[in-house]
Amino acid sequence: MKYQTPRGTLDFLPDKCAERVYIEERFRYTFTRWGYAEIRTPTFEYFDALKLGTGDELINSMFTFEDKGGRLLALRPENTNPVCRVVATKMQHYSKPIKLFYIGSQFRYEEPQSGRQREFFQAGVELLGINTPETDAEVIAILIEALQNIGLKDVRINLGHVGVFKSLVQEAGMNLSEAAELRKNIDKGNIEALEDELNKLSIQNSLKEAFRLLPELKGGIEVTDQLLELIDSPDVDAAIENLRAIAKVLDGYPYAGQITINLGIVRGIDYYTSSVFEAFVPEMGESALGGGGRYDNLIAEFGGQDVPATGYAVGIDRCHLALEKQNYEFPKPEIRILVLYLTQEERNIAIQTTINLRRVGFPVLLTFEEKGIVAGLKLADKQNVPFVIIIGEKEVKKSEATVRDMTKGSQESVSFKNLIEYFFSKMVK
Amino acid sequence: MKYQTPRGTLDFLPDKCAERVYIEERFRYTFTRWGYAEIRTPTFEYFDALKLGTGDELINSMFTFEDKGGRLLALRPENTNPVCRVVATKMQHYSKPIKLFYIGSQFRYEEPQSGRQREFFQAGVELLGINTPETDAEVIAILIEALQNIGLKDVRINLGHVGVFKSLVQEAGMNLSEAAELRKNIDKGNIEALEDELNKLSIQNSLKEAFRLLPELKGGIEVTDQLLELIDSPDVDAAIENLRAIAKVLDGYPYAGQITINLGIVRGIDYYTSSVFEAFVPEMGESALGGGGRYDNLIAEFGGQDVPATGYAVGIDRCHLALEKQNYEFPKPEIRILVLYLTQEERNIAIQTTINLRRVGFPVLLTFEEKGIVAGLKLADKQNVPFVIIIGEKEVKKSEATVRDMTKGSQESVSFKNLIEYFFSKMVK
Numbered sequence A, B: 001m002k003y004q005t006p007r008g009t010l011d012f013l014p015d016k017c018a019e020r021v022y023i024e025e026r027f028r029y030t031f032t033r034w035g036y037a038e039i040r041t042p043t044f045e046y047f048d049a050l051k052l053g054t055g056d057e058l059i060n061s062m063f064t065f066e067d068k069g070g071r072l073l074a075l076r077p078e079n080t081n082p083v084c085r086v087v088a089t090k091m092q093h094y095s096k097p098i099k100l101f102y103i104g105s106q107f108r109y110e111e112p113q114s115g116r117q118r119e120f121f122q123a124g125v126e127l128l129g130i131n132t133p134e135t136d137a138e139v140i141a142i143l144i145e146a147l148q149n150i151g152l153k154d155v156r157i158n159l160g161h162v163g164v165f166k167s168l169v170q171e172a173g174m175n176l177s178e179a180a181e182l183r184k185n186i187d188k189g190n191i192e193a194l195e196d197e198l199n200k201l202s203i204q205n206s207l208k209e210a211f212r213l214l215p216e217l218k219g220g221i222e223v224t225d226q227l228l229e230l231i232d233s234p235d236v237d238a239a240i241e242n243l244r245a246i247a248k249v250l251d252g253y254p255y256a257g258q259i260t261i262n263l264g265i266v267r268g269i270d271y272y273t274s275s276v277f278e279a280f281v282p283e284m285g286e287s288a289l290g291g292g293g294r295y296d297n298l299i300a301e302f303g304g305q306d307v308p309a310t311g312y313a314v315g316i317d318r319c320h321l322a323l324e325k326q327n328y329e330f331p332k333p334e335i336r337i338l339v340l341y342l343t344q345e346e347r348n349i350a351i352q353t354t355i356n357l358r359r360v361g362f363p364v365l366l367t368f369e370e371k372g373i374v375a376g377l378k379l380a381d382k383q384n385v386p387f388v389i390i391i392g393e394k395e396v397k398k399s400e401a402t403v404r405d406m407t408k409g410s411q412e413s414v415s416f417k418n419l420i421e422y423f424f425s426k427m428v429k
Helices: A014-033 A056-060 A080-090 A133-149 A162-171 A180-187 A191-200 A205-216 A221-230 A234-250 A316-325 A344-359 A373-382 A393-398 A416-428 B014-033 B056-060 B080-090 B133-149 B162-171 B180-187 B191-200 B205-216 B221-230 B234-250 B316-325 B344-359 B373-382 B393-398 B416-428
Strands: A044-046 A064-066 A072-075 A098-107 A119-128 A156-161 A259-262 A275-280 A290-294 A309-315 A337-341 A364-368 A387-391 A400-405 A410-415 B044-046 B064-066 B072-075 B098-107 B119-128 B156-161 B259-262 B275-280 B290-294 B309-315 B337-341 B364-368 B387-391 B400-405 B410-415
Touching: A014 A098, A014 A119, A014 A133, A014 A316, A064 B064, A080 A098, A080 A119, A080 A309, A119 A133, A119 A290, A119 A316, A133 A156, A133 A234, A133 A275, A133 A290, A133 A309, A133 B364, A156 A162, A156 A234, A162 A180, A162 A205, A162 A234, A180 A191, A180 A205, A191 A205, A205 A221, A221 A234, A221 A259, A234 A259, A234 A275, A275 A309, A309 A316, A337 A344, A337 A373, A344 A364, A344 A387, A344 A393, A344 A416, A364 B133, A373 A387, A387 A393, A387 A416, A393 A400, A400 A416, A410 A416, B014 B098, B014 B119, B014 B133, B014 B316, B080 B098, B080 B119, B080 B309, B119 B133, B119 B290, B119 B316, B133 B156, B133 B234, B133 B275, B133 B290, B133 B309, B156 B162, B156 B234, B162 B180, B162 B205, B162 B234, B180 B191, B180 B205, B191 B205, B205 B221, B221 B234, B221 B259, B234 B259, B234 B275, B275 B309, B309 B316, B337 B344, B337 B373, B344 B364, B344 B387, B344 B393, B344 B416, B373 B387, B387 B393, B387 B416, B393 B400, B400 B416, B410 B416
Parallel strands: A156 A259, A337 A364, A337 A387, B156 B259, B337 B364, B337 B387
Antiparallel strands: A044 A072, A064 A072, A098 A119, A119 A309, A156 A275, A275 A290, A290 A309, A387 A400, A400 A410, B044 B072, B064 B072, B098 B119, B119 B309, B156 B275, B275 B290, B290 B309, B387 B400, B400 B410
16 A cells, blocks of 8 residues: 555556546547547646636636745646647747647646546647637537547536626626635525525625526527526627527537536636536536537736637546446447467467468457467457467478467368468458 | 637647547557557646656646545546556556556646647556666667657667766765756756866866766767776776676667667656657657656655666657658558439438448448439538449439449449358459
8 A cells, every 4th residue: 555646646557547548539520520629738837838828716726836036836727728828929920720639637726526537638629819709609518528538428508698697797797706705606606695695795686687597598599588687788688699699509409409508507617708508417416527618818818819709628538437327338449369388489470370371450469378379379369369379390390380269169271371361351351 | 719629738639530540549559569558647636646756847837626525636647657646546456567567648737839748648668576687678679669669760769877866976076966957968968067066066076077077978889988997986987887787788680780879868757767769750850759768766765665667758749740750651541432312212221331330340431312323422422432332212222322433433233142252352453
C-alpha cells in the first residue's frame, strides 16, 4: 500500500485501457465525420491564461505550481480556454468557420466521486467563427451522435439559454456576482432556497416570479411562452427568439425527439453567453455526461478579434461508466496467435514465421519454452491465446507447423508457406 | 504575445496534430501486432514513488507541487517507473510474461531543444517476468520494427551492456556514484576527459585500459574479444556472454544488419542492469530517437517480488522531426464533402443528406450560405473541400442534388438517393 496513486487518479490496466482507447477512437471517428479537426494543447500552461473567462469555481480547483522563474503554472482544468487561446493567437488567418476537437486529460482539485476524478478525460468540439442557430444546433446534434456512436443508448439533452437568465439579472439591476446565489439555486433546482433568496431582494414581483419559474420551465419549446407573457424586456425576447430558432433547426435532425427545453440550466462556467445544454442517460441519473454552449466573448479576451463560438465537452470517464451500467459489449480483443518453438534449433524459423504473420496484421506472441510443449500450451491457456503454432524438430524437417486450436483441443499440420492463408480463413469464420 | 504557452510546451494545430495522431496509431498498431497490451498511468503521482530507481538527473528534472495535505506530487518524467509500480502492486497475479506498452506525455524541466520539449511524448514497451536473451532481443526487434512502421528509413541500433561497465566498476573497488564522472565521459565518448579522470584513480592498469577502451568498442560482436583478453573477471565474462547470446538471437531477425555493438553506452538512468540500446536515424545525428534496456531490480523496489524486465521508450517528438527531415509523406487527409443549402426551405433535406453520407463514413461539412452559391463555393475553396453538394429550390423540386467537383470546376446532377453510391465511386478512383 506504500505506492498508491494520488487520490483522484487512476491506472488503466490492459482490459480497461483497451475499452478506453476504443471509446476515444469512436469519438475521433464521429468528430472527423462531421469535418472537425483535432488539436492538442499543453498539459500545463500559465495560470493567467488558463483562468480567463472561467469563473471562481474553476480557478479555485486548479492544480498550480511555479516554474523556476516564479511564474505560476497550472494543469489545464478544461480545454475550451486553451483552444480559444490557440485560435486567438495562432489561427486568425484560418478560414471561418473553424471546427476543432480535442481528446485529453483535464485536472481539477475536487472531491473525487464515481466517474469524476481529479485527473479526468474529456472529448470536446468547438465551432468557431459563426453565430447562427444552425451552428448551435450542429454542436448539439454532434453531441448526441458522438455519444450514440460510442454505444450509449437513451441519450437525452436538456437545452437552455443563459441569455434569458443574464437578461433577467440585468433587468433586476444586478450583476452576475450579486446573482451568484440565485444562479446556484436555479441550476440545482433548489426551489425553497431560491424563494428565500428572492424574498431578500427588492425587485419587481414579475422578475421574482420569472426567476422562480426558470427551474420549472421544462418540456417543449412552448414553455418559453410563459416567460414572454410575464416579462416585457427586449433582451429576454431576443434570448427566447434565439432559443426558438435553434430548436427549429434541431427539428430537422433525427435526434429532435431526444431534446428537452430546460431553462433551469444556468451552468457554472462564466463564459457561456446564449445556448447551454447538458447530456444525460437514465443510468447516470442527474449526473450529466457532458455539456456546453455558446461563448461569444471568450476569444477576444486573449487579445484577438471577436470570434463567436459554441462547443461542448463530455467526460470520457463518465461515458465509460455509463456504458458499463448499460452493459455495453465492447468489441472483443483481437484473436492472438502464439508461436512456440521447442529448441534453439528452431528459433530462426519461428522468428521468421512470427514476423510474416505480423506483417499481414495478426497479433502474434513468440515464445521459447525450454520446459517443453505441455508447459508451452499451459502458457497459451493462461494468456488466453486461442491458437498455438508449434515448431519443433519434426515440424522443421517436414516444413509443416503443428497448429493447435486451444478452444477445440484439436491440432493439425499446416505447411509453413500456407500459414497466412490458413489463419485468414480461421479469422473470417 | 501576452498569452504564449510556457517554454518547452507546444500547441499542435490541425495539420501537425493529424500527423501526430497518425504516428501514435502506427505505434499502437505495431505494439499490438507483437501481442503487447496498452496501459495508462496518471499524469502526476507521488514524488516518492516516481523517484524510485531513476537517478539524480531525472529526479532533479521533475516538475513538483504539493497537494493540500502537503504531500509532494510530480508530473511523471518517464513511464517505466509507473508501469513497474502497477505491475508490482496490481498485476502480481497476471500470467508471465507480461507485455505492456504506453503512449503519452512525460515532463522534464530541462533546457528545450529541437525535438526535446519540457512536455514531450513517448511510446514505449515493457516486457516483464522473463530474463532470457530472447526477451532482450525481442524488445530491440520491436523497437526497429515500430520505427520502420511509422515510416522511418535507415534505422540503426547501438547495443551495449551496462553489466560490463558495472562489473568493471566493482573490480575497481568503486561504487556507482564514485564512478559517475567516468560514466558520463564514457557515455559522451569524451576520451580526453576520461583519460584525465582515469589518471586520478589508483586502480590496476588493465582496468584503466578497459574503461578507456569502452567508448571505442564499436562494431560486430567480436569487439568484445579485446575485453575478455584484457580482464579476468567472472562478472565481466558473464556480461559479455549475455550480450553475445542476445546478438545471436537477433541474428534470426531481418533487422540484424541494422545493429551495431557499442560498449560505450552506459546510459544515465540508474535502473538498467544488463543490455542497453539506443535507436538512431542519420538525419538526427547523435540525437537518439529512443532507447532502453534490461532492468531486473526495479519492480522489487515497489515492494513486490523480484520481476525481471526489459523495455524501451522512444521520443515521439523526435520521431516526428525525423520523419519531417526524411521528407516522409504523411497520408493525405480524407476527402471531405461540403453540403451547401441555399435557403432555409432546403435545410431539412440538407441535414438528412449530410447525415446519410456521414453514416457510411464520409467526412461531411454542412453549411447554410445566406450570401448565395458563389460565396458558398468560395468557402469550399478556402476550406480545401474538393466536392460540394448544392441543394436549392430547383434541386429539391427535381430530387437531384447538384454536385460540383471543385478541382475540375465541373458539375453534374445526382439524384438524392444515388449520392452515397456516387461518392463511393469517386473515392475509389
